[in-house]
Amino acid sequence: MxxxxxxxxxxxxxxxxxxxxxxxxxxxxxxxxxxxxxxxxxxxxxxxxxxxxxxxxxxxxxxxxxxxxxxxxxxxxxxxxxxxxxxxxxxxxxxxxxxxxxxxxxxxxxxxxxxxxxxxxxxxxxxxxxxxxxxxxxxxxxxxxxxxxxxxxxxxGPVVAVVPAPLRALARLTTAVGVAVLVIGTWVTGSGPHAGDQGAARNGLDPESISQVHADSVFLLLGLSVALLFAFRAVGAARAERAALWLLAVELGQGVIGFVQYFTHLPGVLVGAHMFGSCLVLLATLHVQWSTRERRSVPAAPAPAPAAEPVAVGA
Structure with missing residues (x-):
């Protein structure tokens, strides 16, 4: 092979x-x-x-x-x-x-x-x-x-941080909250009308209450993303700042879809768009995480100097 x-x-x-x-x-x-x-x-x-x-x-x-x-x-x-x-x-x-x-x-x-x-x-x-x-x-x-x-x-080469340690911790916290938003979103879906089959059970959670919990977690994620954006700008981390701006834009778009689908009683087209948006939020969150570090090349070792020619010594 x-x-x-x-x-x-x-x-x-x-x-x-x-x-x-x-x-x-x-x-x-x-x-x-x-x-x-x-x-x-x-x-x-x-x-x-x-x-x-x-x-x-x-x-x-x-x-x-x-x-x-x-x-x-x-x-x-x-x-x-x-x-x-x-x-x-x-x-x-x-x-x-x-x-x-x-x-x-x-x-x-x-x-x-x-x-x-x-x-x-x-x-x-x-x-x-x-x-x-x-x-x-x-x-x-x-x-x-x-x-x-x-x-x-x-x-x-080795992984090198490009932003201070507190901002790397903030980025990790944002990623963790992003994952929590995805998890809570599945609970919202499990309480709603789109069961996948007319005979399928629901999870028993109150749709309005769990939707509010999901919205609160989204607001937390938005707040952390805004904090990341300004923090990266303050330390001059341009690449990380652009990644945070992309994350914030994706989150706002996803939030608009989420609110519209909720107040229009969850039409299938918008629910599908919201699922696609969830994938984009995950990818944008990971993009921010990767923007806080970089892997640098290891410089090539210098070639050894050629051995000196032996010099004959007269008798």
């Missing part, structure tokens, strides 16, 4: 493109998964891994819901193929950078793990807590894919 990979070297540019394609594919599977739920097709294939007890593909009797659910399952294979291609590229790339191969392995194996959680959601009749876990598993794979993409462009 190693000899075969050595015969087909992969450039850094191709590896980076594949890693970026993996991010796009995993965001896409979140959006199509949302479409399954928003069209009440969550049990279009009522069992897993087969679509029915006697067939791996939907039957005519299952109608459009079966086609939608099966189509989303099929897309998982496409996402897996991209992840596998990225893994092979990471193996073939020379010189191999530290961290690239483990991250590509994590992305590749994260996809079947996410698919298994999706299967469990079907087998538990779309239990809202398991559905939320399915979404969060996809977020974890997206985060790993983003880390892989960033690592493919970095040298193998």
């Amino acid at each position: 190693h000899r075969l990979l050595d015969r087909f070297p992969v450039s850094a540019a191709l590896l980076r493109r594949l890693a970026f394609a993996s991010i796009i594919a995993n965001v896409g599977i979140v959006v199509t998964g949302g479409a399954v739920r928003l069209t009440a097709s969550g049990l279009g294939c009522p069992t897993w891994p087969r679509c029915t007890d006697g067939s791996y593909v939907p039957t005519d009797e299952m109608g459009v819901h079966g086609v939608i659910e099966f189509g989303n399952r099929t897309l998982t294979f496409a996402v897996g193929i991209i992840a596998f291609a990225t893994l092979l590229a990471a193996l073939a790339h020379r010189p191999r950078r530290r961290g690239v191969l483990p991250l590509s392995v994590a992305v590749f194996f994260g996809i079947p793990a996410q698919a298994v959680v999706g299967g469990i959601t079907v087998l538990t009749n779309l239990n809202p807590w398991v559905v939320g876990l399915h979404f969060l598993a996809s977020m974890a794979v997206i985060a790993a894919a983003y880390a892989l993409w960033r690592r493919t462009a970095e040298p193998d």
Whole structure:
């Protein structure tokens, strides 16, 4: 296997493109998964891994819901193929950078793990807590894919902070709050009307109360993002400041969608856009985290001086 990979070297540019394609594919599977739920097709294939007890593909009797659910399952294979291609590229790339191969392995194996959680959601009749876990598993794979993409462009030198330690801590806190917003968002979804199937249960939380908790966590995230923006500007960290500005813009757009969908009684189109926005918020938050540090190249060791020619000494 190693000899075969050595015969087909992969450039850094191709590896980076594949890693970026993996991010796009995993965001896409979140959006199509949302479409399954928003069209009440969550049990279009009522069992897993087969679509029915006697067939791996939907039957005519299952109608459009079966086609939608099966189509989303099929897309998982496409996402897996991209992840596998990225893994092979990471193996073939020379010189191999530290961290690239483990991250590509994590992305590749994260996809079947996410698919298994999706299967469990079907087998538990779309239990809202398991559905939320399915979404969060996809977020974890997206985060790993983003880390892989960033690592493919970095040298193998040491990681150096480019902002003071208190601001790095503030960035980590913002990331943690961003993750909490995603988690609470799954609770809101589990209490709302889009169960994925008319017979699916809800989590029992009061939709209005948990939506208020979610809104409060979003306001906290916005406040931290504004603080990051001004703090980075104060210390002259231009790259980090731009990343914080992008994060704030994405959060404001996501917030507008969230409020409009709430006051218009959660139309499916806006809920789907909100799910896509959640992916963008995660990516923008990670972008801020990466902007607080950089990995620098190790200077090449100087070549040894040539040995002096021996000098003959006369008798």
